[in-house]
Amino acid sequence: MGALVGAKLWKHLSVVFKSLVKRVVIWTDSEICLHWINSSATEWKQFVSNRVVEIQDCVVPNRWFHYPGLENPADRLTRGVSAVPLKSDDL
Numbered sequence: 001m002g003a004l005v006g007a008k009l010w011k012h013l014s015v016v017f018k019s020l021v022k023r024v025v026i027w028t029d030s031e032i033c034l035h036w037i038n039s040s041a042t043e044w045k046q047f048v049s050n051r052v053v054e055i056q057d058c059v060v061p062n063r064w065f066h067y068p069g070l071e072n073p074a075d076r077l078t079r080g081v082s083a084v085p086l087k088s089d090d091l
Contacts, residue, residue: 003033004051007058026059029069037064 003026010024028034036044038061041052069075076086 011058
C-alpha cells in the first residue's frame with residue numbers, strides 16, 4: 001500500500017510541477033513489492049493485481065528501486081530507537 005500511495009503522490013506532483021521535474025526515482029524497502037511492480041499484473045491474485053495496475057499507471061516500473069529496510073532512515077522511529085541515539089543521529 002505504501003508503494004501505491006507513493007505512486008499516486010508522484011502522479012499528482014508530476015502534474016503540479018510538470019515543468020520542474022523531468023524524471024523520478026522511487027525507492028521501496030520491499031523486494032516483494034518491487035517484484036510485483038516489475039511484473040505483469042496478470043500474474044498475481046486480484047487484490048495485488050489491481051494495486052500493480054494502479055502503480056504502473058502512475059509510474060513506469062523501471063523508475064522503482066530497492067532500498068534495504070535496515071538502511072532506511074525513514075524506518076528508524078518504527079524500530080524502537082531510544083531518544084539518545086536518535087538525537088545524535090545525523091539523518
